[in-house]
Amino acid sequence: xxxxxxxxxxxxxxxxxxxxxxxxxxxxxxxxxxxxxxxxxxxxxxxxxxxxxxxxxxxxxxxxxxxxxxxxxxxxxxxxxxxxxxxxxxxxxxxxxxxxxxxxxxxxxxxxxxxxxxxxxxxxxxxxxxxxxxxxxxxxxxxxxxxxxxxxxxxxxxxxxxxxxxxxxxxxxxxxxxxxxxxxxxxxxxxxxxxxxxxxxxxxxxxxxxxxxxxxxxxxxxxxxxxxxxxxxxxxxxxxxxxxxxxxxxxxxxxxxxxxxxxxxxxx
Amino acid sequence: xxxxxxxxxxxxxxxxxxxxxxxxxxxxxxxxxxxxxxxxxxxxxxxxxxxxxxxxxxxxxxxxxxxxxxxxxxxxxxxxxxxxxxxxxxxxxxxxxxxxxxxxxxxxxxxxxxxxxxxxxxxxxxxxxxxxxxxxxxxxxxxxxxxxxxxxxxxxxxxxxxxxxxxxxxxxxxxxxxxxxxxxxxxxxxxxxxxxxxxxxxxxxxxxxxxxxxxxxxxxxxxxxxxxxxxxxxxxxxxxxxxxxxxxxxxxxxxxxxxxxxxxxxxxxxxxxxxxxxxxxxxxxxxxxxxxxxxxxxxxxxxxxxxxxxxxxxxxxxxxxxxxxxxxxxxxxxxxxxxxxxxxxxxxxxxxxxxxxxxxxxxxxxxxxxxxxxxxxxxxxxxxxxxxxxxxxxxxxxxxxxxxxxxxxxxxxxxxxxxxxxxxxxxxxxxxxxxxxxxxxxxxxxxxxxxxxxxxxxxxxxxxxxxxxxxxxxxxxxxxxxxxxxxxxxxxxxxxxxxxxxxxxxxxxxxxxxxxxxxxxxxxxxxxxxxxxxxxxxxxxxxxxxxxxxxxxxxxxxxxxxxxxxxxxxxxxxxxxxxxxxxxxxxxxxxxxxxxxxxxxxxxxxxxxxxxxxxxxxxxxx
Numbered sequence: 001x002x003x004x005x006x007x008x009x010x011x012x013x014x015x016x017x018x019x020x021x022x023x024x025x026x027x028x029x030x031x032x033x034x035x036x037x038x039x040x041x042x043x044x045x046x047x048x049x050x051x052x053x054x055x056x057x058x059x060x061x062x063x064x065x066x067x068x069x070x071x072x073x074x075x076x077x078x079x080x081x082x083x084x085x086x087x088x089x090x091x092x093x094x095x096x097x098x099x100x101x102x103x104x105x106x107x108x109x110x111x112x113x114x115x116x117x118x119x120x121x122x123x124x125x126x127x128x129x130x131x132x133x134x135x136x137x138x139x140x141x142x143x144x145x146x147x148x149x150x151x152x153x154x155x156x157x158x159x160x161x162x163x164x165x166x167x168x169x170x171x172x173x174x175x176x177x178x179x180x181x182x183x184x185x186x187x188x189x190x191x192x193x194x195x196x197x198x199x200x201x202x203x204x205x206x207x208x209x210x211x212x213x214x215x216x217x218x219x220x221x222x223x224x225x226x227x228x229x230x231x232x233x234x235x236x237x238x239x240x241x242x243x244x245x246x247x248x249x250x251x252x253x254x255x256x257x258x259x260x261x262x263x264x265x266x267x268x
Numbered sequence: 269x270x271x272x273x274x275x276x277x278x279x280x281x282x283x284x285x286x287x288x289x290x291x292x293x294x295x296x297x298x299x300x301x302x303x304x305x306x307x308x309x310x311x312x313x314x315x316x317x318x319x320x321x322x323x324x325x326x327x328x329x330x331x332x333x334x335x336x337x338x339x340x341x342x343x344x345x346x347x348x349x350x351x352x353x354x355x356x357x358x359x360x361x362x363x364x365x366x367x368x369x370x371x372x373x374x375x376x377x378x379x380x381x382x383x384x385x386x387x388x389x390x391x392x393x394x395x396x397x398x399x400x401x402x403x404x405x406x407x408x409x410x411x412x413x414x415x416x417x418x419x420x421x422x423x424x425x426x427x428x429x430x431x432x433x434x435x436x437x438x439x440x441x442x443x444x445x446x447x448x449x450x451x452x453x454x455x456x457x458x459x460x461x462x463x464x465x466x467x468x469x470x471x472x473x474x475x476x477x478x479x480x481x482x483x484x485x486x487x488x489x490x491x492x493x494x495x496x497x498x499x500x501x502x503x504x505x506x507x508x509x510x511x512x513x514x515x516x517x518x519x520x521x522x523x524x525x526x527x528x529x530x531x532x533x534x535x536x537x538x539x540x541x542x543x544x545x546x547x548x549x550x551x552x553x554x555x556x557x558x559x560x561x562x563x564x565x566x567x568x569x570x571x572x573x574x575x576x577x578x579x580x581x582x583x584x585x586x587x588x589x590x591x592x593x594x595x596x597x598x599x600x601x602x603x604x605x606x607x608x609x610x611x612x613x614x615x616x617x618x619x620x621x622x623x624x625x626x627x628x629x630x631x632x633x634x635x636x637x638x639x640x641x642x643x644x645x646x647x648x649x650x651x652x653x654x655x656x657x658x659x660x661x662x663x664x665x666x667x668x669x670x671x672x673x674x675x676x677x678x679x680x681x682x683x684x685x686x687x688x689x690x691x692x693x694x695x696x697x698x699x700x701x702x703x704x705x706x707x708x709x710x711x712x713x714x715x716x717x718x719x720x721x722x723x724x725x726x727x728x729x730x731x732x733x734x735x736x737x738x739x740x741x742x743x744x745x746x747x748x749x750x751x752x753x754x755x756x757x758x759x760x761x762x763x764x765x766x767x768x769x770x771x772x773x774x775x776x777x778x779x780x781x782x783x784x785x786x787x788x789x790x791x792x793x794x795x796x797x798x799x800x801x802x803x804x805x806x807x808x809x810x811x812x813x814x815x816x817x818x819x820x821x822x823x824x825x826x827x828x829x830x831x832x833x834x835x836x837x838x839x840x841x842x843x844x845x846x847x848x849x850x851x852x853x854x855x856x857x858x859x860x861x862x863x864x865x866x867x868x869x870x871x872x873x874x875x876x877x878x879x880x881x882x883x884x885x886x887x888x889x890x
Contacts, residue, residue, distance in 0.1 A: 013559045019566035026574065057555065082562075084555040106562035106596050108569035108589065191615045220614070 005032040010040045011055040023109045037061035049077045051119040056083040078119045092197040095154035121178040144173040151260035159216035170244040180205035223247035274481035278474045289466040301455045316416040316444045330429040350445040410448040488516035504531035554599045565592045616655040625662035637677030645685045657860045665822045672826025687817045691809040692741040699788035702761035726758040743802045757797045759783040777803040816886035823879030829872040
């Protein structure tokens with residue numbers, strides 16, 4: 001532990017490493033970078049990073065292998081993946097494998113800083129959770145975990161299959177804890193198609209940031225929660241029931257639900 | 269040559285003929301020669317009786333000179349070789365050949381053998397045993413000899429000469445030999461005739477079979493072989509012409525059908541392959557372009573954030589960020605397009621789709637000095653379609669229109685409207701079966717671009733086929749036979765012959781019989797059999813009442829399509845653009861519109877222009 005860094009950026013494209021470094025530096029974060037994952041693996045073993053931003057498609061060692069290393073070495077740092085559109089499916093898999101977020105390329109500076117901001121908050125929550133858990137094992141003091149029959153995409157959105165074959169979509173309490181109070185919700189139209197891993201909800205928060213929520217499943221929107229538009233705080237009050245966002249006819253729920261993490265596993 | 273079916277058939281038939289004729293000829297010749305010999309035998313016997321009777325008197329008087337004279341005279345007749353009288357001990361007493369008189373004949377000689385074979389003289393012999401056929405020397409003509417014994421009678425031993433005593437039974441033998449030269453010649457001639465007949469028959473039979481095999485088997489096989497080779501080398505457009513009305517014709521027809529199906533399958537394969545490779549390409553390009561785009565977007569948005577105190581710079585940077593975001597959307601839609609190669613139907617507005625399609629081709633049109641007139645109905649309701657596919661249809665049609673106009677400029681009019689139409693004249697039969705569930709659809713004959721319904725028709729003692737218009741109420745039937753307007757027509761299934769005439773029902777318009785067939789999962793279709801009467805009824809479709817359609821019309825002032833080409837334009841690989849087109853465009857369009865249960869119609873006049881009308885139903889027909 002020779003040096004203190006806040007962020008590690010890994011991407012095989014120098015221009016992206018430079019851009020991400022500059023943006024994060026401007027936010028007052030200390031940035032370390034690596035243009036291949038093999039070097040990055042050595043770095044994470046030596047140093048402690050608050051957040052790691054990693055590309056998926058890289059030669060030799062790719063983002064998944066890197067993610068496996070992070071999990072294997074019990075590194076607490078949240079990992080944010082970046083990827084081209086063509087690898088959205090892979091991105092969903094990376095969330096399943098332990099990444100906390102992913103940003104589809106190309107992204108703007110704001111999209112990046114928003115995600116980093118959430119990542120930092122996420123780390124704080126995990127840290128305080130670790131503190132609590134030494135005495136008390138209940139995470140619900142800090143956030144409400146999603147109900148047992150739900151599925152979640154990373155830690156951000158949840159999907160709940162209904163009896164009629166439709167699926168209800170919302171955001172998790174943990175995600176809400178990583179952002180400021182919501183002041184505006186921007187929803188898609190009914191009959192729009194949403195695709196798993198693509199942004200489907202825009203949340204504007206009090207600090208002026210815009211957070212996009214990734215859809216847990218693909219399908220056609222048949223109903224949206226109109227109550228949220230007038231009463232945005234409903235999401236925060238009851239994120240798992242009254243605070244749902246969309247009712248969706250899934251296009252391939254059987255396959256896609258397998259890509260998600262069952263919430264029942266959180267309660268072990 | 270020896271492996272050809274024709275040759276093998278000729279050999280088989282030739283052999284059969286040879287065996288049949290050979291056996292027949294053998295027995296024929298046998299019976300012919302037998303009856304000839306029997307006739308000769310009979311006449312020889314008669315001759316010996318005649319000699320015996322004519323010499324009898326002289327014998328009794330013992331007038332030897334006279335007897336000699338008589339025998340000589342008879343022996344000189346043509347065909348009679350020898351007339352001899354032998355006495356009991358075998359001495360020749362009389363002979364037509366004078367030098368033989370007095371000679372002894374051995375008991376073992378031909379003439380004596382019949383009686384003396386058993387070493388003991390026989391006294392009475394049946395005629396059969398008295399004749400013999402032999403050759404005097406090898407190689408000479410056959411001869412028939414007949415002996416006739418002269419028995420002792422009362423008048424003989426009581427005669428004055430006392431030449432014979434009463435105790436003798438046989439006094440001597442009359443031996444007549446007749447040449448069989450003439451008979452043998454006749455038999456030979458008969459044999460010759462039959463052989464010549466057999467050879468001619470076999471040759472004529474072989475030639476006839478060869479001719480018919482060539483006509484019925486060789487030629488169609490050659491045509492089929494040529495067609496298979498054509499298809500094998502990739503020409504799936506090849507169809508066999510001159511289809512006969514026999515088994516070979518059935519084979520040829522099913523071959524044509526197969527190539528047609530193959531070409532359709534290839535077209536689909538080609539299309540999906542194109543989409544798949546386009547998808548891969550798009551995904552690859554998207555990924556490659558995303559990295560540099562990320563550089564641009566991150567830097568520009570970062571700069572935008574950092575230069576908030578510099579409004580002038582802010583404006584320019586905002587443009588960069590906005591345009592980069594636009595590029596991002598383009599890449600995204602490229603990927604969406606690649607993903608949507610599988611049709612996905614959504615609610616969409618036709619006007620929006622049209623606007624998108626126009627925006628794609630607008631630049632190209634203005635370059636070619638083509639004016640685009642939009643005539644859109646503002647309040648179109650949304651409709652469930654695959655927006656991508658429908659957009660492809662409109663783009664294709666507008667590009668076609670601009671190609672038809674060329675470089676000299678012209679006008680393309682695009683209009684949309686909402687229609688409410690009764691199914692009559694709009695809906696078409698996609699699948700028709702006879703009561704025994706045989707398929708009636710004929711892919712070879714298309715009416716209005718759609719496969720027609722083929723029925724067998726019988727009228728005035730003649731039989732033929734009629735291809736019925738699949739469009740409900742249009743009646744553009746194609747008649748394969750002459751139909752007497754006044755006489756009634758019988759309709760039947762071409763495969764099983766079951767009648768398609770509805771018993772006891774008359775056309776309410778003209779009173780003629782009514783034909784019917786089942787439209788698979790869409791009720792019964794009825795129509796008038798009389799040519800020229802347009803009465804038709806399709807209850808299942810009529811029941812659903814009027815239907816709303818969105819109609820889009822794309823017309824141009826281009827070169828138009830000739831009347832001969834018009835029926836062909838929706839066929840795959842048909843192109844008037846030469847090397848420029850693949851001939852797939854309109855076929856694909858037809859497929860897309862058909863998939864949406866819509867219709868596409870084309871009207872065109874040479875040098876005046878073409879207009880395509882596409883109607884999409886508001887409600888999907890179940």
